[in-house]
Amino acid sequence: MGNKVAVLMRKAPYGSVYTAEGFRSIMGIGVFEMDISVVFVDDGVYALVKGQDPAELDMKPLGDGFPMLPDFDVTKFYVHDRSLSERGVTPDDLVMDVEIVDDEGVARVLRSCGVVLPF
């Protein structure tokens, strides 16, 4: 299948373990020479919004984690444009530079990867 993997973030960053574990899986499989694309759709886009403060939920802010990934050679980040606009979020609200993609762009990224891991 090769080593190209898309990790797909679909869910809100807090409320379930999915996005946090998606992040941990990137750290975990990234060390095994995987070529990882991280794709944010639906409520998954909230994981990149600036100013997260989930301390009262006893959680750590995921918005602090994703910008560290380029230091681990994970550099491809895609955010779905309509998922942002439907939530009133703009690219300026995000914690890092990402590529903004439309429906076709999301499909193209997922197609280009041998494996999609949906979280």
Add this chain to the structure above:
Amino acid sequence: MKIGVLVLEGPYQHQAADTAYHFIKAALARGHEISGIFLYTDGVNNANGYIKPPGERNIAERFSELGAQGIDVVACTACARFRGFRRDMVAENVRLSGLGALSEYLKDADRFVTFGD
């Protein structure tokens, strides 16, 4: 073809583990090969050897049975620790290991299928 499987939900609360099992049985019946089954997050609870459901399907035994057929069934070590899952609780024919096992399945499989919410 070779198929890898990831399970992200635990037993009885969610259908993911049941569907994964039936998918794997169907794939094997069609002559496909399973490169590995990775039980991740609450999915590790599917490998609890102490599961004894009165009058119901035993989900842990199902994964144990797949392991007995020679399929590599791995429960995530870190997730197990987070859930108070001791090594002696692991069902037969299932082993604890890390995300390196998942990476191997990802590289090895022709198709990779995730069962979760």
